[in-house]
Each structure stands twice: as structure tokens, then as C-alpha cells.
Amino acid sequence: MEGGEETSLPPGAPTSRLFEVRHTPHSGRAIFATQDIPADTLVFLGDDLAVDVVLREYRREVCGECFGYDRGRDLSVRDNSVGFAFCSEECRDQWRDRVGELGVETWTAVEKMIKGRSREDADMVDVGLPRPKAEETRIAWKGAADQAALIRIARSPIPPANDSDKGEVVEPTKQHRKALQKALMQPISPDVLTFCISGTLWKYNNPAKWDRVLALAQDHTPYHSCDDLSAFTRSYLHMLAVCPLPLLEHITPETLFLLSSRDSHNSFGIRSLEDDGSEFFGYGCWPSASYFNHSCGPNVEKARVGRVWQFRAGKEIKMGEELCITYLSGEERKSSRGTRMKTLKGNWGFECGCVRCENV
Numbered sequence: 001m002e003g004g005e006e007t008s009l010p011p012g013a014p015t016s017r018l019f020e021v022r023h024t025p026h027s028g029r030a031i032f033a034t035q036d037i038p039a040d041t042l043v044f045l046g047d048d049l050a051v052d053v054v055l056r057e058y059r060r061e062v063c064g065e066c067f068g069y070d071r072g073r074d075l076s077v078r079d080n081s082v083g084f085a086f087c088s089e090e091c092r093d094q095w096r097d098r099v100g101e102l103g104v105e106t107w108t109a110v111e112k113m114i115k116g117r118s119r120e121d122a123d124m125v126d127v128g129l130p131r132p133k134a135e136e137t138r139i140a141w142k143g144a145a146d147q148a149a150l151i152r153i154a155r156s157p158i159p160p161a162n163d164s165d166k167g168e169v170v171e172p173t174k175q176h177r178k179a180l181q182k183a184l185m186q187p188i189s190p191d192v193l194t195f196c197i198s199g200t201l202w203k204y205n206n207p208a209k210w211d212r213v214l215a216l217a218q219d220h221t222p223y224h225s226c227d228d229l230s231a232f233t234r235s236y237l238h239m240l241a242v243c244p245l246p247l248l249e250h251i252t253p254e255t256l257f258l259l260s261s262r263d264s265h266n267s268f269g270i271r272s273l274e275d276d277g278s279e280f281f282g283y284g285c286w287p288s289a290s291y292f293n294h295s296c297g298p299n300v301e302k303a304r305v306g307r308v309w310q311f312r313a314g315k316e317i318k319m320g321e322e323l324c325i326t327y328l329s330g331e332e333r334k335s336s337r338g339t340r341m342k343t344l345k346g347n348w349g350f351e352c353g354c355v356r357c358e359n360v
């Protein structure tokens with residue numbers, strides 16, 4: 001939304017006596033100081049993590065709940081059935097409470113599928129390939145729909161013969177079971193699958209908060225490449241093939257696409273807390289924290305403490321000034337204007353209009 005015509009606060013936007021969210025002509029919604037803010041003031045805590053991915057290669061070393069990490073050592077509390085490790089029993093219990101009984105069942109079913117494979121398929125890294133356009137994306141999801149319909153029937157419970165309220169029941173046949181087997185034989189992309197499961201479970205557990213995700217800035221072409229898009233449609237079918245039955249109606253192309261389209265321009269990297277964040281463990285989407293725009297000369301510093309982002313004034317901020325963080329990683333911040341512009345355009349899809357870039 002551009003042009004300042006919209007005045008209402010989007011659901012889930014951050015609120016504070018220190019700042020307000022307003023529309024800007026060129027960079028969407030942004031956060032502006034409503035009073036002078038002294039340096040080092042804690043301006044906001046973002047604690048509403050909605051979707052998170054701990055990359056498969058870090059699952060033994062990074063706590064599934066608080067993202068704690070001990071220099072690459074395997075964590076002490078392993079929950080092999082769900083495929084996560086935790087730094088303490090407390091973290092494991094919190095994780096189980098958060099995902100709920102259906103969540104635990106889901107992760108268990110998915111882990112069983114991944115472990116049953118002779119070879120784990122790696123997620124592709126495909127930076128720089130052409131992104132599938134909206135029409136290609138629509139066609140790919142439509143292509144998955146026919147197989148999805150067969151899998152749903154293969155997994156539908158058959159009501160007892162004397163059940164008078166049968167409705168339109170299609171009995172599963174060989175064709176339906178074959179579609180399910182075919183889906184299971186497709187390569188698994190564990191990190192894409194994790195993203196899809198995490199988001200679907202969050203939506204299932206927090207239906208009233210879904211509008212906070214929908215309110216975020218969206219990317220209409222969120223898939224990095226055709227391979228990435230295909231990893232999502234395969235993950236959709238994998239989920240339909242193994243997730244517990246009560247979750248099936250919640251696993252839809254619409255939900256998975258909306259998750260990607262909002263995550264794309266709003267996710268934060270989950271990185272190591274030391275070494276300038278050199279280890280990239282995964283990423284997550286915190287809707288309230290997604291209203292900070294980027295500046296190449298930011299006045300707000302962000303730091304992750306467990307599952308929470310702390311935002312602090314990095315310098316004195318005057319009333320009316322925009323509060324900005326940087327989206328660039330350590331090394332990227334030191335690069336030239338041209339390189340920064342290219343990185344921001346490639347990763348976040350915008351031409352940086354920050355004061356540092358404009359003043360060159």
C-alpha cells in the first residue's frame with residue numbers, strides 16, 4: 001500500500017508510546033519516533049514468531065525451541081522421534097506445548113518418512129536463477145492439485161457400512177494408493193518441508209492470528225527458481241501423504257503460497273550469537289518485527305535473545321525520524337552502494353531509498 005491513503009493499523013503491527021506505524025510514499029509502512037529516543041533505549045520486543053526453520057544440517061546442534069547453540073556440539077536433549085534436539089528438558093517441554101499434540105504427531109510422521117529414505121535429498125541452493133512468474137506458479141500448483149485429490153481419497157477413513165450419514169464417499173482404489181506412493185517416492189526437500197509444516201501448524205494452532213501474517217508486505221513471486229517451486233509442490237504432496245488426518249484439511253496450496261509470499265520479504269535469519277552471526281542456522285518470520293524498514297545507516301540495532309528480537313536505539317533518535325534496522329549481514333554492510341543496492345534488490349526486491357544511499 002502506498003501513498004498514505006490508508007490510516008488504520010494493520011493487525012499485528014507493533015505499538016508503543018515511543019513510535020507509530022505510518023504509510024510512506026515509497027517504502028510501504030514504516031515506523032516513526034513519536035518522541036525523542038535516547039541512545040540504547042529498548043524500543044521494541046518482537047516475540048511473535050510464527051514460522052521458523054532450523055536447517056536440517058543444524059538440527060542436532062541448534063535448540064528447536066530457543067535456538068541455543070554450543071559451538072557445534074550436539075545438544076544434550078535429543079527427541080529423535082520428532083527430529084529436534086533441545087538444550088534442556090524445559091525447552092523440549094515448551095516446544096511440545098507450543099506445537100501441541102497434533103504438532104508432535106505431525107513432526108513424528110514426517111521424521112519417520114525422512115528417516116525411511118535411503119538417501120536424504122538436499123535442499124537446492126539456487127541463487128541467481130530466474131524466478132518463476134505468477135502464471136508459472138499458478139500452473140505448478142494446479143498440476144499438484146490432481147495428485148493431491150487422489151491422495152486425499154487414499155487417506156480418507158472409510159465410514160462403517162451402517163453409517164447412515166456417509167455423504168459423498170469415494171472408496172480408495174489402487175489408483176488412489178498409487179498416487180500416494182508416487183508422492184512418497186518424490187525427492188524430499190527437508191528444509192522446505194520444515195517451513196511448510198511449521199507454518200501450517202502455526203496457523204492451525206493460532207487461527208485468530210493468521211491475519212497478522214496476511215497483513216505483511218507480500219512478494220507475488222516468492223520462489224527462487226523452478227526447482228524451489230517444485231520443492232514446495234512436492235512438500236505439499238508429502239505432507240498430504242503422511243500428516244495426521246485432522247491436519248489434512250489445513251494443508252492447502254493457498255496456505256502454503258501465502259506463507260511463502262509473506263515470508264519472502266519479512267523473514268529474519270536465525271544466526272549464531274557470536275562471530276558477528278557467521279553461522280546461519282535458519283530463518284523465521286516475526287510479524288510484529290516486520291515493520292522496521294531497512295537503512296544502510298540504521299539507527300536501531302536488533303539482537304536475538306532466544307525466540308525474541310530486541311530492538312534498541314543505536315544512537316539518539318529525534319521525534320519524527322524513521323526507525324530503521326539493517327537487513328544486511330556483517331560483511332555486506334561494508335560494501336559499496338552499488339553492491340548493497342544489488343543485494344537488497346536481489347534478496348528483498350526493493351531499490352534502497354535510505355538516506356545513506358540517496359545522499360551519494
Ligand SMILES: C[S@@+](CC[C@H](N)C(=O)[O-])C[C@H]1O[C@@H](n2cnc3c(N)ncnc32)[C@H](O)[C@@H]1O
Pocket residue numbers: 026027028029030216217265266290291292293294295348349350351352353354
Ligand atoms: C520487512 S518489510 C518492512 C515493512 C514494509 N515497508 C511494509 O509495509 O510492510 C520489507 C519491505 O519494506 C520495503 N522497504 C524496506 N526498507 C526499504 C528501503 N530502504 N527502501 C525502499 N523500500 C524499503 C520493501 O518493500 C521491503 O521488501
